[in-house]
Amino acid sequence: MRWSRRPATPLPAEPSCAQVAEVLQAYLDGELGPQDAGLVAAHLEHCERCQIEAATYERVIAAIRRQRPPAPPEVTDRLTRLLDELAPPDEGSSRP
Amino acid sequence: MLGVAPSRLDASARCRTGCACPLAWAAMATSPQLERFRELVLPELDLLYRVALRLTRAPAPAEDLVHDTLERALRAFDGFDGRHPRAWLLTILRNTHRNDLRRHRPDLLDQQDAERLPSGGGHEVEDATATQALASQFDPALRRAIRGLSARHRAVLVLVDIDGLTYREAAEVLAVPVGTVMSRLHRARRKVRSRLEAAGHPEVDG
Known part of the structure; x- marks a missing residue:
């Protein structure tokens, strides 16, 4: 995988609000490593401004995710049947 | 078929x-x-x-x-x-x-993959989300905000936020580095947020 830059350069032990803002969305997406995620979580515990920022993006992201359309059931059925042809289920196993 | x-x-x-x-x-x-x-x-x-x-x-x-x-x-x-x-x-x-x-x-x-990826606003998507959209006044404004993004920003936002791909998976689909996905996604969300705020949606401000 190519990286144009590291998604989150390692944060200092006490990151500033600006540093947290830079990685906040990756944090909300679960894309930060455990160490950086822990530092952001610790910062959010005591920084009201960043808490508001995080809550705002959580609402924006949740609203965008609600736009996800389900695949039409008939399409899902056809694709599942195709998979049945390519890799038949074991006898006795039930199709979800 | x-x-x-x-x-x-x-x-x-x-x-x-x-x-x-x-x-x-x-x-x-x-x-x-x-x-x-x-x-x-x-x-x-x-x-x-x-x-x-x-x-x-x-x-x-x-x-x-x-x-x-x-x-x-x-x-x-x-x-x-x-x-x-x-x-x-x-x-x-x-x-x-x-x-x-x-x-x-x-x-x-x-063309870049991102330029071919439509929208989250293609007809199929709009049809499929029509019912959901009716349930909230927030959603039409949101869809307008998403549609107003550049093709590159919209593509990443749709793949990650709507289709549920990780940054790495979206990078695979678009054939771009993960860091590019991250920066485009973050800019896209910032723009969506500011457009919703400008449209007077208090949901964004909490």
């Missing part, structure tokens, strides 16, 4: 001649191998279709693309290490799509 001849999928016509087609592999594979393939692929069918729909922009070609992707995946399954099946399938899907373009629409190959 799948754009393939039904006989191509007929189990009774399963190839046992030793050729390289996926049905030949399926005929030779052990039952546990096929079951494993099935376990890995089944949960990803919807996602594969959604991403295929974004790449092809129409339902029938999208189903064909998923069909070809599954065949290629089955052929390649012997060499798959079993890790990150979603990313593996998305890579096959993207490569299959690029091969299709190379054969049928080479003029489109010069």
